[in-house]
Amino acid sequence: MATRNRFKAEVPMSELSQFSSPSSTTGSTNRQQNAPSSPWSPTFLEGILLAIYPFTLVLGSLFSVLNTTTRNTPYSGDLQSHPPNIAPSYFALKSNVFNVYFVKIGWFWITGAFFLFCFTHSSLGPRFIPTLTPRRIRALVRYTAVTAVWCAVTQWFFGPPIIDRGFRLTGGQCAIIYSDDPINNYKQNQMSDTREIFTHAACKVAGGSWRGGHDISGHVFILILGSAMLWLEILPDVLRNGGLREDRRIRMHDGAVKTAAVETHDEKGNVHVPGELGLGVRVALCIAGLSWWMLLMTAAYFHTWLEKFTGLVVAFSVIYAVYFVPRGLPALRSVLGMPGV
Ligand SMILES: CCCCCCCCCCCCCCCC(=O)SCCNC(=O)CCNC(=O)[C@H](O)C(C)(C)COP(=O)(O)O
């Protein structure tokens, strides 16, 4: 096992085609057919990988309509969930353990998995030694770019995060929910002028409800963004499939469009194919798998179709900007690089 972990195979370019076709074993002819001709398009295999996300949202949303128990359980727009006392499933509770300890601190787990992979997988540098190789630096730059957008969308964007700004811009505001207790109501009025509350978090603290606007699903956004980043970082380094490596198209400085093979093979024409999984990849696969499950649960029990759809669109836009746009823009590629290159 230890031998396998240290092994790094070199496969000549001429032999690579047998590993490379996503849908057949007949080598380079089919590989060319499945490869996109434009640097702006994902490969066939990347397309399939990314299609899992909208498919999951549709699956979960259909479940909520077709499952009799879920369909017949009242849904509260104010809570953005089914009332907890009549929740149709454990996973329909906001207090479920995976929500509280996984999604609510989701970027912590994604970050941990990313760093573990980055510093323990031999394709990026010496294992368990924190030296900064060019591949590690480019991976960290991509992580920083994605993290900056995650932060702007969900945490802080020169004030309220983009999700909360979007909610206010579409007519939403914080509405105080009054109870039967007049003293409590008086205190709530004293505590806050709700028109001055611009974030969802502050609204909850003031005992209010975020009402009226379009609330992009933060859960859908973070679960897709984090797990897609892990997939796109890790798979090109551990799978030999050309659909994730050599079949990717890139535009060169002279405008010519070539396959990523021009950057993945060395001066002898060999491609270094990693021969290990390792702890980092295993942990990342667990995090990405759990993210998929929680995405399905969010789709089944929370939010409207439109709010889930906009969460998907925002997450996909970030993924496209960081992982696909550099293929067509050499200057950006020299900063962000490409996974597996
Ligand atoms: C040589 C060996 C090296 C080994 C390297 C291992 C290194 C591990 C390092 C681990 C460091 C982790 C540092 C993480 C820093 C963080 O990101 S902490 C942030 C945690 N916070 C979150 O994740 C918040 C996530 N939540 C949200 O974005 C939103 O709450 C929401 C879920 C999108 C929606 O919120 P609602 O309130 O439900 O609307």
Ligand SMILES: Nc1ncnc2c1ncn2[C@@H]1O[C@H](COP(=O)(O)O)[C@@H](OP(=O)(O)O)[C@H]1O
């Ligand atoms: N899979 C899931 N499990 C539990 N709660 C979820 C969930 N998906 C969304 N929610 C809850 O639904 C609300 C809206 O989520 P979001 O906008 O982040 O997608 C949040 O409630 P709270 O903010 O009251 O915790 C969130 O915790």
